[in-house]
Amino acid sequence: MLGLMMDSPLLISSIMKHAERLYGDSEIVSITHDHALHRYNYRQAFARCRQLANAMAELGIQQGDVIGTLAWNDFRHFELYYASSCSGAVCHTINPRLFAEQLEYIINHAEDQWLFSDPMFVPLLEKLLPSIPNIKGFVILSDEAHMPETSLPNVYCYETLLAKQSDKFDWPELDERTASVICYTSGTTGNPKGVVYNHRSTILHAYALIMPDALCLSQRDSLLSVVPMFHVNAWGTPYAAPITGAKLVLPGPHMANGESLTNLMNSEKVTISAGVPTIWQALLQYLRDSGRTLDTVKRLIVGGAACPLSIMEEFEEHHNVYVHAAWGMTEMSPLGSVNTMKEDPASLPVEVFSKQRLKAGRAVFGVEMKIVDDDNRELPWDGEAFGSLKVRGPWVCSEYLKHDKPALDNNGWFDTGDIATITHDGYMQITDRSKDVIKSGGEWISSIDLENAAIGHPKVAQAAVIGVPDPKWTERPLLLVVRQAGEELSKEEILGWLEGKVASWWIPEDAVFVDELPMTATGKVSKKDLRQQFKEYSY
Ligand code: AMP
Numbered sequence: 001m002l003g004l005m006m007d008s009p010l011l012i013s014s015i016m017k018h019a020e021r022l023y024g025d026s027e028i029v030s031i032t033h034d035h036a037l038h039r040y041n042y043r044q045a046f047a048r049c050r051q052l053a054n055a056m057a058e059l060g061i062q063q064g065d066v067i068g069t070l071a072w073n074d075f076r077h078f079e080l081y082y083a084s085s086c087s088g089a090v091c092h093t094i095n096p097r098l099f100a101e102q103l104e105y106i107i108n109h110a111e112d113q114w115l116f117s118d119p120m121f122v123p124l125l126e127k128l129l130p131s132i133p134n135i136k137g138f139v140i141l142s143d144e145a146h147m148p149e150t151s152l153p154n155v156y157c158y159e160t161l162l163a164k165q166s167d168k169f170d171w172p173e174l175d176e177r178t179a180s181v182i183c184y185t186s187g188t189t190g191n192p193k194g195v196v197y198n199h200r201s202t203i204l205h206a207y208a209l210i211m212p213d214a215l216c217l218s219q220r221d222s223l224l225s226v227v228p229m230f231h232v233n234a235w236g237t238p239y240a241a242p243i244t245g246a247k248l249v250l251p252g253p254h255m256a257n258g259e260s261l262t263n264l265m266n267s268e269k270v271t272i273s274a275g276v277p278t279i280w281q282a283l284l285q286y287l288r289d290s291g292r293t294l295d296t297v298k299r300l301i302v303g304g305a306a307c308p309l310s311i312m313e314e315f316e317e318h319h320n321v322y323v324h325a326a327w328g329m330t331e332m333s334p335l336g337s338v339n340t341m342k343e344d345p346a347s348l349p350v351e352v353f354s355k356q357r358l359k360a361g362r363a364v365f366g367v368e369m370k371i372v373d374d375d376n377r378e379l380p381w382d383g384e385a386f387g388s389l390k391v392r393g394p395w396v397c398s399e400y401l402k403h404d405k406p407a408l409d410n411n412g413w414f415d416t417g418d419i420a421t422i423t424h425d426g427y428m429q430i431t432d433r434s435k436d437v438i439k440s441g442g443e444w445i446s447s448i449d450l451e452n453a454a455i456g457h458p459k460v461a462q463a464a465v466i467g468v469p470d471p472k473w474t475e476r477p478l479l480l481v482v483r484q485a486g487e488e489l490s491k492e493e494i495l496g497w498l499e500g501k502v503a504s505w506w507i508p509e510d511a512v513f514v515d516e517l518p519m520t521a522t523g524k525v526s527k528k529d530l531r532q533q534f535k536e537y538s539y
Helices: 013-022 042-059 075-086 100-109 119-131 158-163 199-210 232-244 258-267 277-290 309-319 350-357 447-455 491-498 527-533
Strands: 027-032 035-041 066-070 090-093 112-117 137-140 155-157 179-184 194-198 222-225 247-250 272-275 299-302 322-328 335-338 368-372 387-392 414-422 428-433 438-440 443-445 460-470 474-483 510-513
Touching: 013 042, 013 075, 013 199, 013 232, 027 042, 027 075, 027 258, 035 042, 042 075, 042 158, 066 075, 066 119, 075 090, 075 179, 075 232, 075 247, 100 112, 100 119, 112 119, 119 137, 137 158, 155 158, 179 199, 179 232, 194 199, 199 232, 199 335, 222 232, 222 258, 232 247, 258 277, 277 299, 277 309, 299 309, 309 322, 309 350, 309 447, 368 414, 428 447, 438 460, 438 474, 447 460, 447 474, 447 491, 460 527, 474 491, 491 510
Parallel strands: 027 247, 066 090, 066 112, 090 179, 112 137, 137 155, 222 247, 222 272, 272 299, 299 322, 474 510
Antiparallel strands: 027 035, 179 194, 322 335, 368 387, 387 414, 414 428, 438 443, 460 474
């Protein structure tokens, strides 16, 4: 027997309708190249989305067409998200930090037809032009006064296009499985792979994101999204904020600028923000140097990489901001788990609390997890066994765009490529990417645990651990350290600091001081480049 409830499709256009009716006055505030601070509300934003949908139709963009965006987090990128997906087109958010060959590959592979770009990426597009022959034209995200000079053909000004359009547009009733956004993985090996989200997965993911033990977002919040809108939909925040009526604050090109972030946080009364650890490190550095404080922020969600304990503690002790770790990936829209503890932190002994909060947390409802060994046998949730982390759920990728290999195993599980432990009560901890795992004497050493311990040293700005070949143990860990500016730190001091903080046989063979660590296009330390850099190294 089937149930007798309405079969309403889960569509992104329903977010617009809901927010416009109930939270029309809630604001979206953003920095752009042509506005020091642009401010409008959801009512105005969604009226402009309808104008944009009309403009897209006039350009000949139809249902199923893919448009590419090269843009920072701001109101125009927000409008593009909604107008494209809700009119049945697909928004391909392009990471401008990718190499030219990767950009060329993904624009052609996704079959982008139009590119909507911030003015600062115009020189990049001019260089790419000969290798992206299928692009029909370019729309520059600007007003007429700030349009750049360009040799690109068929170029339009976004504001001029919109100005002449009606703000009436009937959003089509799409199949909820219609593609909404494409985001490519950063692709450290081989070509990037396209992940294609749909309306249904986006809505279900947004529901999970706003739950109390995840973002716990409400209409009383002001949310600063420091995760790029070109990478995994800024973690779904542009959907979560209007669902709840929260104010949305978008930092434009100034993502890692501590001063700009502090100004925005304090002037826009930001209560919650989300970003990767390197962003929070930059913010803390600015706050330390300037002596400023954060006045209204209550919580930060940190994901994308393991967050060092020292960052969590400094935010709490100096700014009264609680930091939660979260885990996810492009293929998971991205949310998998958030570390919101059951216990009141004050009721736990400090060492227990510190250890517990470093974990990536418990799976949000909708994501199933398991860890398996090399023979795909499930491992126990005992907090000890390390295994490959597999997931499944309605916002997990089932296959990559036009890819020949299946993304799932025979039982429908997606292998995340992460190695993790899970405690009996479900707290998952990432110990490594499987590609970065260090196997020493047949046992695994967690580079993430070692890095966390090293970063806890007050004279360490950044740390990374890679495996280097060893004739006796196969591999041994090598610690690479960037010192805090102006600090003296010796090898003996940093290796000595690790004693007692990790198992004695994990202590790296050597520590090497470097000026900087190579980063990937998504702001993570590139272990692949480090291994290449240190391939001749011997201790
Ligand atoms: P991406 O698809 O570029 O967003 O990267 C996803 C990967 O980032 C995951 O598979 C993990 O390796 C890593 N990652 C994300 N969150 C965390 C976390 N909280 N702790 C450790 N690694 C993380």
